[in-house]
Amino acid sequence: xxxxxxxxxxxxxxxxxxxxxxxxxxxxxxxxxxxxxxxxxxxxxxxxxxxxxxxxxxxxxxxxxxxxxxxxxxxxxxxxxxxxxxxxxxxxxxxxxxxxxxxxxxxxxxxxxxxxxxxxxxxxxxxxxxxxxxxxxxxxxxxxxxxxxxxxxxxxxxxx
Numbered sequence: 001x002x003x004x005x006x007x008x009x010x011x012x013x014x015x016x017x018x019x020x021x022x023x024x025x026x027x028x029x030x031x032x033x034x035x036x037x038x039x040x041x042x043x044x045x046x047x048x049x050x051x052x053x054x055x056x057x058x059x060x061x062x063x064x065x066x067x068x069x070x071x072x073x074x075x076x077x078x079x080x081x082x083x084x085x086x087x088x089x090x091x092x093x094x095x096x097x098x099x100x101x102x103x104x105x106x107x108x109x110x111x112x113x114x115x116x117x118x119x120x121x122x123x124x125x126x127x128x129x130x131x132x133x134x135x136x137x138x139x140x141x142x143x144x145x146x147x148x149x150x151x152x153x154x155x156x157x158x159x160x
Contacts, residue, residue, distance in 0.1 A: 001128050001149055001150050002073065002128075002149065006073055007070075007073050007077070010069055011070070013066050014063070014066045014067065017058075017063045018063065020062065021055060021058035021059065021062065021063060024054040024055075024057070025051045025055050025058075028047050028048065028049070028050030028052070028054055029048075029051045031047030031051075032044050032045075032047025032051055033047070034047070068099070068101060069100070072099065072101045076147065076149065079144040081142050081143060082143060083142050084108060084110065084120060084141050084143065085138065085139070085140045085154060086110035086111075086118070086120065086138070086141075088136065088138075088141075089107045089119065089136070090106070090135075091104060091105075091132070092104045092105035092106065092107075096123065098123060101125065102126040103123035103124055103147070104123070104124045105121060105122070105123065105124075106121070106124050106130065107119055107120070107122075108120045122143055122146050122148050123146050123147050123148065124147075125147070128148070130151050134151060134153065137153060138153070138154035139154060140152045
């Protein structure tokens with residue numbers, strides 16, 4: 001489910017966001033430097049405050065989510081994975097925010113009688129999807145922790 005393309009796209013998005021962050025900070029930096037060069041204290045302070053505010057705004061709203069997703073991708077590629085077999089009961093529609101990444105809930109029941117005690121919760125990256133035809137079928141979920149890496153029909157054909 002996760003390929004090198006995902007990592008490459010994340011790196012491109014990170015670089016693009018860093019460039020936008022620098023462009024947002026540039027006017028305040030120029031104003032602050034002009035104020036320092038002209039020895040105008042209030043202009044220097046205003047310029048550097050504007051630069052700092054733009055940097056904090058861009059980092060918090062734009063760059064930090066991209067960095068968190070990149071960390072998540074690195075962990076997915078290097079961590080241990082395990083396989084869990086069961087009946088796929090639910091693919092959630094509501095987004096869940098966990099460890100800096102948005103997910104959908106996936107519920108798998110590992111008991112043959114489908115009792116509630118056998119339900120296991122997995123997390124599916126919002127950028128990925130699972131075929132709706134797999135609902136109520138026996139599947140094998142490969143995961144790292146509780147994050148879904150792949151979903152296969154119990155017979156072995158690859159589904160997601």
